[in-house]
Amino acid sequence: MPGTDLPLLTEAAHEAGRIAVSYFKRDHQSWDKPDGAGPVTEADLAVNRMLEDTLQAARPNYGWLSEESEDSDARLDKPHVFILDPIDGTRSFTEGSRTWAHSFAVAQEGIVTAAVIYLPLLDLMYSAAAGQGATLNGEPISVSETQLLDMAEILSARPNMDSHHWKEGQPPGFKRSYRPSLAYRLALVAQGRFDGMLTLRRSWEWDIAAGDLILREAGGGCTDRNGAPLRFNSPSAQVDGVVAGGLAVHQALTGALKPTA
Known part of the structure; x- marks a missing residue:
């Protein structure tokens, strides 16, 4: 259910931030992925390992789709699936920018029902559950009303x-x-x-x-x-x-x- 998955994603995002910040602006290994798919760092992989350990243990029946995990067709038969980017903006992370994020979601039958986007260095936690509105650091947010x-x-x-x-x-x-x-x-x-x-x-x-x-x-x-x-x-x-x-x-x-x- 969205209401129960959102706290799980939020807790995982806070832990992901703790791990990623421990690597930020420090010596760490990075590689270029094949086929021009961009960089990956030790931090991406460390966050992904934590997500695999905690989220899969908490929801063993959910499918799994993460940028840093080998994909499997097994997820296609699952009603629920985690969809995760351990660090969105890895290039910015390696360049010392503060605007990289953790982006975690649960989808049910193809539609996202719970989601968080967390920028630990800016202390910004965006979150939503289906039918419950969206928040930033716990306060409701809404899109602009610009018409033209x-x-x-x-x-x-x-x-x-x-x-x-x-x-x-x-x-x-x-x-x-x-x-x-x-x-x-x-x-x-x-x-x-x-x-x-x-x-x-x-x-x-x-x-x-x-x-x-x-x-x-x-x-x-x-x-x-x-x-x-x-x-x-x-x-x-x-x-x-x-x-x-x-x-x-x-x-x-x-x-x-x-x-x-």
Whole structure:
């Protein structure tokens, strides 16, 4: 149940923060993953080991999908599944930035029901359970009420501005900003600090599952780039981009984008 899974995820996030901070800005090993999949560090693996030990013991019948664990088709037959990014923003972690996050979620039959995004160095704990609203450090949060895309500030990487993505041959006239952690981008939109976010490449579920629920529970819209609701625990563990924001901004963004084939 969402109400019982959320305390479990919250406790795990606090312990993950303790472990990760113990490696931060200290000598630790890091490697580049194959096929340009980005870096991984001792900290990522240490957090992942803790998650495997604690969460799988607490919920032995749940499936498992983590960026730092070998994937298995066994999760596809499970009604519930953990979807975890031990450290979202590993490159930022290695560079000494403070905006990396732990992103943990539980999905039931493809829909996220409990989620946390925790930034230990900023003391920010975003959380949500299905039907219970979203909070930041225990206080309710909600998306912005901006109505016009031209007045919006959108979190987006520069490649998303390329003309071939947009029906009019150019992006709408919103202000663009950026944060390296995809989970943190979703949380900032849920908090109302930014009006929307988008990423148009195929995205790993562990980067976005927690943010999807937190943003929707904060009153926003969160879909793939074509406007379809996000579904999780797929065989590929990926979704076709993410568009999120307050309801008006979300609708305007999805309406302005060219649909994929």
